[in-house]
Every structure is written in structure tokens, then in C-alpha cells.
Amino acid sequence: MFDPTSPLFPPVLPSRHGMLAVDDLHTIYWEEVGNPQGIPVVFLHGGPGAGLSPQHRRFFDPEQYRVILFDQRGAGKSLPLGECRANTTQLLVEDIERLRVMFGIEQWLVFGGSWGSTLALAYGQAHPERCLGFILRGIFLCTQAEVDWFLHGAQWFHPEVHADFIAAIPEAERGNLLQAYVNRIMSDDPAIHWPAVRAWSRFEGRRVFLMPQAEDPPSDTLDLGVGRLESHYMANLGFFGEDQLLRNMDRIAHLPAVIVQGRYDVICPPVSAWRLHQAWPGSVMNMVPDAGHGAMEKGISRALVGATEQFKRSRGFV
Numbered sequence: 001m002f003d004p005t006s007p008l009f010p011p012v013l014p015s016r017h018g019m020l021a022v023d024d025l026h027t028i029y030w031e032e033v034g035n036p037q038g039i040p041v042v043f044l045h046g047g048p049g050a051g052l053s054p055q056h057r058r059f060f061d062p063e064q065y066r067v068i069l070f071d072q073r074g075a076g077k078s079l080p081l082g083e084c085r086a087n088t089t090q091l092l093v094e095d096i097e098r099l100r101v102m103f104g105i106e107q108w109l110v111f112g113g114s115w116g117s118t119l120a121l122a123y124g125q126a127h128p129e130r131c132l133g134f135i136l137r138g139i140f141l142c143t144q145a146e147v148d149w150f151l152h153g154a155q156w157f158h159p160e161v162h163a164d165f166i167a168a169i170p171e172a173e174r175g176n177l178l179q180a181y182v183n184r185i186m187s188d189d190p191a192i193h194w195p196a197v198r199a200w201s202r203f204e205g206r207r208v209f210l211m212p213q214a215e216d217p218p219s220d221t222l223d224l225g226v227g228r229l230e231s232h233y234m235a236n237l238g239f240f241g242e243d244q245l246l247r248n249m250d251r252i253a254h255l256p257a258v259i260v261q262g263r264y265d266v267i268c269p270p271v272s273a274w275r276l277h278q279a280w281p282g283s284v285m286n287m288v289p290d291a292g293h294g295a296m297e298k299g300i301s302r303a304l305v306g307a308t309e310q311f312k313r314s315r316g317f318v
Contacts, residue, residue, distance in 0.1 A: 007302035008058035020102065022073070022095050025086050029077035030070040030099060034062040039132075039312055040105045042096060043069040044123075046114030046138075046295075049229030050222065051076025055296060059111070059304050064312045068099060068108070072119075075225040082197075082224040084186070084232040089239045093123045100130060109311060113137035113260075113295050113304075114268055115230075118238060121245045121276075124252045133256035133316065135307045137300065138265055138293050139273040141245050142238030146272060150204075150234070151177050157266050158207055165203040168195065182231045197227025204230070210264050210292035249279045256316040257283040260303045262291035284317040 014031035021027045031052070041060060045052055051071045060067050071078040073087045073095065096119075100108065109132045112120035117136040124131045140146060155162040166174055173180040184196035201223040206215065233239075241247075257280060261273035270287065277285045286307075288299040295301065310317055 007298060007305050008055065009061060009305070010058070011054060012057050012062045014057075019077075019079075020070075020098065022091075022098060023086060025080070025083065026073045027079045028070055028073060028095060030068065032103070033057045033067040033069065034060060034065045036066055038062075038064050038066040040066045040068070040103075040108035041111055041308075042099070042108050043067060044096075044110070044112035044116035044119045045069075045072065045075070046112075046116045047075060047226055047229055048072060048115045048233045049075045049082070049225035049227070050115075051078075051225055059301070060308050061312060065308065066105075068103060068105075070095075070099060072229075074229050076221065081221060082228040084228055087229065087232065088236075089119065089122050089233075092119055093126050096123050097127060097130075106130070107132050109133055109135065111135045111308075114140055114293065115233070118142050118245070121252070122238075122240075124255070125245070125248045128252050128255065131252065131255055133311060134252070135258050135260070135304065135311070136276075137260040137295060137304060138268045139259060139261060139276050140268045141243070141272050141276065142233070142240055143243060143272075144237060146268070147178070147234045147237065149269060150267065153266065153269075154203070154207060161203060161206045165199060168199045178231065178235055182235050185227050185231050193227075194223075197223045200227040200231060204267065207266050208292060209294045209297060210262065210290065246275060246279045249276075253280055253282065255282075256311075256318070258286060258307045258310075258317040259283055260286045260288065260300060260307065262293055262297065262300055263287055263289050264291065265293040267293040282318075 014033050017031035019027050074083045110120045118140045169180045184192050187193045259273050261270050277283050286303045291297040291299040
């Protein structure tokens with residue numbers, strides 16, 4: 001039911017949707033929402049592997065925006081679910097370009113949160129001429145320090161959550177927790193990989209919001225997508241060189257950007273957003289004082305909707 005106190009726009013259905021084969025292995029799900037003559041925007045979901053939610057359509061005024069959303073390789077309704085072969089950041093960037101060409105869009109606003117912010121930066125740096133600007137949330141630069149924090153930083157704020165996470169791994173293997181999880185998550189044996197992907201997904205999900213939330217029941221689609229793809233991308237550091245996204249900022253530094261960050265985000269800590277802002281002098285930083293990582297926390301949602309509203313009026317954020 002629509003919540004009139006929510007900062008989001010009312011629920012909206014896609015005007016059309018479909019599947020696009022991007023190679024011999026992967027077929028991605030896409031949907032189009034809003035005004036076909038509106039400001040084009042591409043929505044990049046998080047994870048990797050988290051997939052789309054109907055809520056994601058609601059950050060944009062459907063009368064003013066033409067929103068293209070899609071499930072990335074291996075996520076959501078895309079097939080095959082949880083597939084890590086032929087799944088790299090560079091290939092995801094190519095998929096975004098395929099969609100842009102398919103929809104006949106010359107330039108679009110790029111909107112991404114968490115892993116979606118990583119992918120937005122990678123896409124923008126590969127194709128700056130196709131970008132109108134960026135709305136980014138919960139910044140993740142996919143560095144070794146951030147991966148280490150994701151896996152081990154929880155023990156400082158959520159020790160019971162971290163204890164549950166490592167309990168699934170024999171003590172002898174905990175020296176390389178990521179590899180221990182990858183070995184199990186990528187197993188062909190369902191008796192091995194399902195407990196591992198469930199534990200990985202729950203480890204993240206319990207830390208997303210600032211205030212405790214009721215835990216969602218297990219979801220095969222979400223757990224397999226998040227468990228497999230997050231561990232795959234983290235093990236490969238996003239297929240980037242160290243600090244690549246900051247080193248290549250000159251390619252997009254001329255474009256408008258807003259960075260929305262929860263002050264108490266323990267998934268993607270604020271230092272990454274700060275580093276990006278410092279490397280992007282024209283960017284606008286919106287540090288939300290009463291939020292964690294979740295896009296649906298009211299302070300975060302309000303800031304994101306405020307950014308889309310400002311962009312439709314002025315094509316910028318200043």
C-alpha cells in the first residue's frame with residue numbers, strides 16, 4: 001500500500017519490459033518506466049547480484065523521466081541466476097551500452113547505489129560522452145581496504161553478526177575468510193553452496209539499516225545472486241586496478257554529480273564517499289546524519305528524490 005509519508009513517488013508499473021541476450025550465456029531482464037519523451041536515466045542496482053525491486057522505480061517523477069532499469073548478469077530475473085562465468089565489470093559496462101543503443105538514447109543520467117555506484121563510475125569513465133551526470137549513493141570503490149572492512153569490520157559494531165558469519169567456516173580456514181566462502185559458494189553441491197550463500201546474504205542484510213529491522217525470509221533469488229556475485233567480484237577486486245576509479249576521475253570530473261551517503265553506513269563507510277568527493281571538485285556531497293546504508297531509509301530516499309527533482313529542473317545539483 002502507498003505510504004503518503006514516504007518521500008518516494010507512488011508505485012508505477014513498467015510501460016514495457018523484456019529480455020536481452022547479451023552473449024551466448026547471459027540474457028538480462030530490462031524494464032522501461034515513465035515518460036518516453038522524458039529525461040533518460042539508467043538505474044544501476046547494488047550487490048553485485050541484488051537485482052531490481054519495484055521500489056527502485058519510485059525515485060523518479062514518471063511524468064518527467066524515462067527510466068531504464070535492468071537486472072545485471074546473474075541477478076534478479078536475468079538468466080542464468082548466479083552465473084559468474086563471463087561476468088566482469090567491463091562486460092556489465094558493455095551491457096549498459098547495448099541497452100542505451102537499443103533504446104535509441106544519446107545521453108542519460110546515471111543513477112547507482114552501493115555496487116551500483118561502482119558500476120556507474122566505471123561506465124561513466126568508459127563512456128563519458130554518454131553521461132548527463134550522476135546520482136550516487138553509498139559509495140563503494142572496490143578497493144582491498146573496503147573488501148577487508150566488509151568482511152571483518154562488522155566485528156567492531158556487530159560482533160554477534162560477525163560471529164555468526166565466521167561460524168560457518170572451520171577455524172583453520174578463517175585466515176582467508178573470503179576464499180573460504182568462495183570455495184563453498186561456488187561448489188556444485190547444493191548441500192554446500194546453499195548454506196554458504198544464505199550465510200553471506202544474511203551477514204550483509206543484518207547490517208544495512210541504521211535501526212534494526214525485521215529480517216526478511218530467505219530468498220533463493222536474492223541469496224544466490226548476492227552470495228555468488230558479491231564474493232566473485234570481491235575476490236577479483238571488481239576487475240579494477242588499485243584505486244582505478246579515483247585515478248580515472250579526470251574522465252568525468254566535468255560532469256555534475258551528487259553523492260548521497262549515510263553517516264552510519266557500516267557496509268560502505270563514509271570515507272569512500274569523502275575520497276570520491278575530494279577527487280571530484282564539482283560534486284555535491286549530501287551526508288545524511290540519521291542513516292546507514294539502506295536506500296529505503298527515509299533520509300536517504302529523501303535525498304535521492306531531492307536529487308532527481310533538482311536535476312529535472314536545472315540539469316545539475318548546485
